[in-house]
Amino acid sequence: MADDSRARLIAYLCQAGLSTARANAVLNDYTLGLAGKQRAWADTFGDTPAQQAVASIVREAADLIAPEAA
Template identity: 80%
Template sequence: MASDSRARLIAYLCRAGLSTARANAVLDDYTHSLAEKIREDIGDDITAHTGFAEMSECEGCATVRAANLIDPAVKA
């Protein structure tokens, strides 16, 4: 679904006059900025999440993982 949404947004931007390469760059820049804002929102609180048996139990860690999913600068 995410790739479908991305494809629809790229198509829309192209219809608005951007080249495919520029539309991809704009979308990548936006998602990277959004991921950075999410990480900043968590901030130092992430260091307070210790003592969990698994990272999946940590809400802050889950939020950072979610930010990493949308960030094209983070290689999975």
């Protein structure tokens, strides 16, 4: 599903005049920024087990958007 969504967005950006390489770069930059914002937000959560559990879920969602480099 995500790959289909990405392909549709790339096709749309190409129809709008971007090259495929530029459309991919724009989308990659956006997803990296979004995932980074989610990780930064998760870092602001408290230290209780419940808060850390929620922060972990937010980080997992960020990894789905753009996996963090190991």
